[in-house]
Amino acid sequence: MITREILDSVFRAKSVAVVGASNNPDKTGYQVLSNIIDGGFGGEIYPINPKSEEILGIQCYTELRAVPEDIDLAVIIVPAKFVPDVMRQAAEKHAKGAVIISGGFREIGNVELEQEVMQIANDHNIAVIGPNCQGINYTPNSLCATWPLITGLGSMAIIAQSGTIGATMAGWAKDDRIGFTSVVALGNKSGVGEIELMDYFAEDPDTKVIALNVEGVSDGAKFIETAKRTLSQKPVVVLKPGRTAKGAEAAASHTKSIAGSDKIFDAVCRQIGLIRAEGIVEFYDYAKILGMLKKPAGNRLMIITSSGGSGILAADTADDLGIRIEKPSGDIVDALREVLPNQCVLSNPLDLTGDATAQRYHDALEVAIRAENADAILVIFGDPIENAADMIAQFAGKTDKPILAAFLGGGEVEKLETPKINAYGIPVFPTPERAVRALGALLRKK
Amino acid sequence: MITREILDSVFRAKSVAVVGASNNPDKTGYQVLSNIIDGGFGGEIYPINPKSEEILGIQCYTELRAVPEDIDLAVIIVPAKFVPDVMRQAAEKHAKGAVIISGGFREIGNVELEQEVMQIANDHNIAVIGPNCQGINYTPNSLCATWPLITGLGSMAIIAQSGTIGATMAGWAKDDRIGFTSVVALGNKSGVGEIELMDYFAEDPDTKVIALNVEGVSDGAKFIETAKRTLSQKPVVVLKPGRTAKGAEAAASHTKSIAGSDKIFDAVCRQIGLIRAEGIVEFYDYAKILGMLKKPAGNRLMIITSSGGSGILAADTADDLGIRIEKPSGDIVDALREVLPNQCVLSNPLDLTGDATAQRYHDALEVAIRAENADAILVIFGDPIENAADMIAQFAGKTDKPILAAFLGGGEVEKLETPKINAYGIPVFPTPERAVRALGALLRKK
Numbered sequence: 071m072i073t074r075e076i077l078d079s080v081f082r083a084k085s086v087a088v089v090g091a092s093n094n095p096d097k098t099g100y101q102v103l104s105n106i107i108d109g110g111f112g113g114e115i116y117p118i119n120p121k122s123e124e125i126l127g128i129q130c131y132t133e134l135r136a137v138p139e140d141i142d143l144a145v146i147i148v149p150a151k152f153v154p155d156v157m158r159q160a161a162e163k164h165a166k167g168a169v170i171i172s173g174g175f176r177e178i179g180n181v182e183l184e185q186e187v188m189q190i191a192n193d194h195n196i197a198v199i200g201p202n203c204q205g206i207n208y209t210p211n212s213l214c215a216t217w218p219l220i221t222g223l224g225s226m227a228i229i230a231q232s233g234t235i236g237a238t239m240a241g242w243a244k245d246d247r248i249g250f251t252s253v254v255a256l257g258n259k260s261g262v263g264e265i266e267l268m269d270y271f272a273e274d275p276d277t278k279v280i281a282l283n284v285e286g287v288s289d290g291a292k293f294i295e296t297a298k299r300t301l302s303q304k305p306v307v308v309l310k311p312g313r314t315a316k317g318a319e320a321a322a323s324h325t326k327s328i329a330g331s332d333k334i335f336d337a338v339c340r341q342i343g344l345i346r347a348e349g350i351v352e353f354y355d356y357a358k359i360l361g362m363l364k365k366p367a368g369n370r371l372m373i374i375t376s377s378g379g380s381g382i383l384a385a386d387t388a389d390d391l392g393i394r395i396e397k398p399s400g401d402i403v404d405a406l407r408e409v410l411p412n413q414c415v416l417s418n419p420l421d422l423t424g425d426a427t428a429q430r431y432h433d434a435l436e437v438a439i440r441a442e443n444a445d446a447i448l449v450i451f452g453d454p455i456e457n458a459a460d461m462i463a464q465f466a467g468k469t470d471k472p473i474l475a476a477f478l479g480g481g482e483v484e485k486l487e488t489p490k491i492n493a494y495g496i497p498v499f500p501t502p503e504r505a506v507r508a509l510g511a512l513l514r515k516k
Numbered sequence: 517m518i519t520r521e522i523l524d525s526v527f528r529a530k531s532v533a534v535v536g537a538s539n540n541p542d543k544t545g546y547q548v549l550s551n552i553i554d555g556g557f558g559g560e561i562y563p564i565n566p567k568s569e570e571i572l573g574i575q576c577y578t579e580l581r582a583v584p585e586d587i588d589l590a591v592i593i594v595p596a597k598f599v600p601d602v603m604r605q606a607a608e609k610h611a612k613g614a615v616i617i618s619g620g621f622r623e624i625g626n627v628e629l630e631q632e633v634m635q636i637a638n639d640h641n642i643a644v645i646g647p648n649c650q651g652i653n654y655t656p657n658s659l660c661a662t663w664p665l666i667t668g669l670g671s672m673a674i675i676a677q678s679g680t681i682g683a684t685m686a687g688w689a690k691d692d693r694i695g696f697t698s699v700v701a702l703g704n705k706s707g708v709g710e711i712e713l714m715d716y717f718a719e720d721p722d723t724k725v726i727a728l729n730v731e732g733v734s735d736g737a738k739f740i741e742t743a744k745r746t747l748s749q750k751p752v753v754v755l756k757p758g759r760t761a762k763g764a765e766a767a768a769s770h771t772k773s774i775a776g777s778d779k780i781f782d783a784v785c786r787q788i789g790l791i792r793a794e795g796i797v798e799f800y801d802y803a804k805i806l807g808m809l810k811k812p813a814g815n816r817l818m819i820i821t822s823s824g825g826s827g828i829l830a831a832d833t834a835d836d837l838g839i840r841i842e843k844p845s846g847d848i849v850d851a852l853r854e855v856l857p858n859q860c861v862l863s864n865p866l867d868l869t870g871d872a873t874a875q876r877y878h879d880a881l882e883v884a885i886r887a888e889n890a891d892a893i894l895v896i897f898g899d900p901i902e903n904a905a906d907m908i909a910q911f912a913g914k915t916d917k918p919i920l921a922a923f924l925g926g927g928e929v930e931k932l933e934t935p936k937i938n939a940y941g942i943p944v945f946p947t948p949e950r951a952v953r954a955l956g957a958l959l960r961k962k
Contacts, residue, residue, distance in 0.1 A: 241925065
């Protein structure tokens, strides 16, 4: 029985053995060890390799059982055939968990070898992540037992059957300065799977949103029950590739997942409130906005832009999704006329035109947040608007209406301001379409 | 009559007057002047402002007619009511072109003022870009008469009704190290419009692909005729927002464009071979791939990946678009087995698994390019694959099959390798879905 306490010992491990650590920078055993070190892990680190006395400046042990203390977590990167023995040694060292990065199990037909490993794990109540997975990254413990090295504390828990999808999400979250609590790569998910992890992160106080990438669901009833319980706590975004015949075929070769009927999965998502993402970009954008904003009171959007063309793109996407764009009332138009120059288009989109400054946005927002026929506000910065972040941040506390942003065509100023806007808690997207689609996901929140 | 020679004098201007240049960094008149200077323009620059003797270290003239020499191009950033007088002075100075950035004309109801300006332009055969536009950027002449400052010689000509959409495209092209020949912001397009510019860039030897953003088309028959002529020379990608009712309404307020029936526009695109983009990301991706790769002989795609999950996303997108994913023949599988380790999945997607190196990709590509049932090859780097760029570049000349790439989940290595891959002439995209959708556009090439 994998309890919350055991998973705590995995994620908040105080000691980690890297079995199959290597001195060769081309090897996964080198990269994982160096990422644990460079990621700033503060606990004990034990590299294990029979051929080395020291790796990356840390004393190396010939085998796991030679480590003088018990360990919390074993990260295993040795060839598959050696894994059962490593697991037995992990049990001797009272390990609570094993992250088995090694491939070569069920996914290439070695079912019995995988069963042998899991038997040992079950006998000793060791939580297994994997096998055939890309490891784990848990930022509250600065434990980057995966690759590449990505850091950045945040509130998004990423559960990813595909290590690459997990790493991509984490990398974007880091660049966006929103960070993440964790990336857990499921791989063959023979031990800990999406069920245990949804339950775990549902209760995790640091986690505000769960991003779940699965290729298949082994126990449908249990999945639905767990998802419902989780959704009563926080939103869950799902990316389940293998939608198409060819995709399902590829999923079957990847982790021997049975994709099942995509239509049924989709219907279940809609029914219980799982927010399904169409692709990896939407997976990220939806998780991002759901972790940052509360659901608007209605579906009426006010668009404020310095770029007429961007406003049209936003309006098109809104119309596609049934998000309403209502013209501002006479009062609001009058108030806008008082503060804005002549060339501005006092409609919705509200076009501040290309010479807009942060001050003009400020003046427009002061009025726009009072519009009664707008439930959410999208601010599009379509030019190099200096101090956009400091300006928009003032409004986050001034209104109950969710404010989101898009920033494009802003050159170096955009690169500077964009992560700052995110860091202030206002989600900003690189295109108007992505911003509006993210709002669409927010409106689907339970 | 705006001839090719006149447009040459605009883009390849040897002297530029900036009328309304300013010493105040918040003003457009400052930004445009400083971008012309910092962009490396090699010709004469004449700032015009009655209140300054010098701006940004350059002698300033009180009015355009005070400039001692004739000028090729006037960039105009004064309030709308002064523009007719500036145009008369430009005529005195035998200007070939005027880029009118100033707004305040037809778009806010000042139709007569715009007519007055155009009358002067027509009387003196001055090519007008705008009014109410974001200027021009022409890299072969290092002439960045717009904002923000974006440089980078390439082969994509961007014709954009929206300055922000143009600047966004140019910024992405710069970051991607593929560059662009030009961005021309159309604005109200009272003088030079998409017709003249398509004709111009159709014949421009530096331009390999035209990216055209329009909100409306004033003369449908002429548009079709010009587009057909252009398409016989090179591919044209079109972004026409205002697809929906709300989008069309926003377009009408923006530039008073009449969007027309979107269905008819769409049908025309399909019929004559204009490749229509769904949004701004596709606009960029399609123009990028069409400027870099030739059309594959057929629609069968081989996917090589280190990430099973990414391979599934690619297969899903391919299936959506009718791109075929055929399993490799026995010969190819045998040859792959000889060079690849045991855990690789010898199918399509060909999964090299997460510990893949550039060498393993190299070995796989040597075999895969011989596969007779693949017309194009998508290489997905789903991990921090060092030297990915130098590896893949070796294959560009080795096969007639177009090779494209996706790079994701690769952390700092990805950031280093991605622009290098593009610079080698192999288009690389940040997600598998974007790569496959771009291939879909390439397959629609005439």
